[in-house]
Amino acid sequence: MSTTTQPLVQVRGLVNRFGTLAVHENLDLDIMPGEILGVVGGSGTGKSVLLRSIVGLHRPNAGSVRVFDVDLQALNGEERSQYERRFGVLFQRGALFSSLTVNENIALPLIEHAKLSRSDAEHLAGIKLALSGLPPHAGNKYPSELSGGMVKRAALARALALDPDILFLDEPTAGLDPIGAAAFDQLIKTLRDALGLSVFLVTHDLDTLYAICDRVAVLSERKVLIADQLDRVAATDNDWIQDYFNGPRGRAAAKTAGDNANREVSA
Numbered sequence: 001m002s003t004t005t006q007p008l009v010q011v012r013g014l015v016n017r018f019g020t021l022a023v024h025e026n027l028d029l030d031i032m033p034g035e036i037l038g039v040v041g042g043s044g045t046g047k048s049v050l051l052r053s054i055v056g057l058h059r060p061n062a063g064s065v066r067v068f069d070v071d072l073q074a075l076n077g078e079e080r081s082q083y084e085r086r087f088g089v090l091f092q093r094g095a096l097f098s099s100l101t102v103n104e105n106i107a108l109p110l111i112e113h114a115k116l117s118r119s120d121a122e123h124l125a126g127i128k129l130a131l132s133g134l135p136p137h138a139g140n141k142y143p144s145e146l147s148g149g150m151v152k153r154a155a156l157a158r159a160l161a162l163d164p165d166i167l168f169l170d171e172p173t174a175g176l177d178p179i180g181a182a183a184f185d186q187l188i189k190t191l192r193d194a195l196g197l198s199v200f201l202v203t204h205d206l207d208t209l210y211a212i213c214d215r216v217a218v219l220s221e222r223k224v225l226i227a228d229q230l231d232r233v234a235a236t237d238n239d240w241i242q243d244y245f246n247g248p249r250g251r252a253a254a255k256t257a258g259d260n261a262n263r264e265v266s267a
């Protein structure tokens with residue numbers, strides 16, 4: 001992880017309401033350079049809305065989002081989209097275009113935003129495909145012809161298309177079997193290490209938190225209750241946190257992480 005202490009993203013005083021439903025009230029959060037930040041919270045606590053607010057897909061009712069020390073809300077549309085290109089987003093269901101092949105899906109942002117020719121874009125798409133751990137022949141398939149795990153990897157390849165500085169992942173391992181989920185976790189970590197990315201990762205997957213997250217932010221009561229290293233978060237005196245981290249599934253994930261660490265030490 002980078003030693004720079006200046007946050008890459010600073011969310012301050014974020015307010016999001018839908019009618020009478022208050023989702024966020026004065027929420028603050030930092031994303032540090034090079035970190036994998038896990039974002040957890042009960043269903044409906046506003047993890048996806050937070051992600052969408054940061055990447056510019058949802059306009060908050062109040063508050064600021066500073067990215068690379070620039071307040072994105074203060075920019076006009078064109079200036080803002082220049083910054084937003086530095087975000088790669090993997091949506092919950094992949095969100096690939098079903099009428100395009102995987103290669104065409106990955107090439108699309110390169111043609112539209114980087115103004116590359118189709119052949120250059122498809123060549124680069126092949127590289128992103130390989131980075132995401134997919135074989136070259138997967139590029140010629142349509143999303144409906146891929147397994148769930150391959151769709152996630154294809155969507156990750158598209159999120160990487162424009163060489164983002166920050167990767168936003170919304171429940172990337174949801175729906176994957178445990179082996180596929182563990183492999184995807186390692187892929188994210190490898191990409192972070194190799195490309196120096198920062199990763200904002202919304203998840204319900206305790207194994208992911210233990211395996212790859214540098215810090216964990218807990219959303220509760222319309223704000224970030226705590227954002228810290230996992231052991232400190234798990235020790236926090238809060239009912240939801242205790243149920244989540246120290247319930248049967250949390251203890252099992254912690255034990256697996258401990259066993260894996262011991263195996264690495266003795267190997």
Ligand SMILES: Nc1ncnc2c1ncn2[C@@H]1O[C@H](COP(=O)(O)OP(=O)(O)OP(=O)(O)O)[C@@H](O)[C@H]1O
Pocket residue numbers: 018021023041042043044045046047048049050
């Ligand atoms: N566009 C919208 N219009 C109205 N309500 C919305 C909208 N988007 C989100 N919400 C509401 O905001 C709340 C937070 O939604 P969000 O999807 O961010 O939750 P989440 O923490 O990601 O949940 P989950 O873990 O179940 O995916 C929910 O009550 C949701 O119904």
